[in-house]
Amino acid sequence: MISYELKEKIQQFVDSEISVEELEDWLVPRLHLFIRDPDSDNANIVAAVELGLSELSSGIQSVEDFRKSLNDELVDFAAIFIQNPSDISVTTGSNNQTHNFERSYSSVYIRVSL
Secondary structure (H helix, E strand, O other), X not given: OOOHHHHHHHHHHHOOOOOHHHHXXXXXXXXXXXXXXXXXXXXXXXXXXXXXXXXXXXXXXXXXXXXXXXXXXXXXXXXXXXXXXXXXXXXXXXXXXXXXXXXXXXXXXXXXXX
């Protein structure tokens, strides 16, 4: 699962709310946090960002192509963010298991496959 902060920052870039430089300036000091586990979703999306930045600086792709490729990456890691999980229950899988969330959680992510 992608961290909320990482997903939001990439989404801001995809939505043209921040520049390439702002994305890079935010990401670089945090890289060690996101790549701690090289097999994690965070590490995978950071690798996509780093590759895109490299291709952008080499002239292989445009900023718009980079935004589109990161948007495609975010779709692959789609999640639902729920503010008050104590108010819901979720039924998942073919065996229809129902999960109720404890009140102690302030938020949860649910990964979905599209």
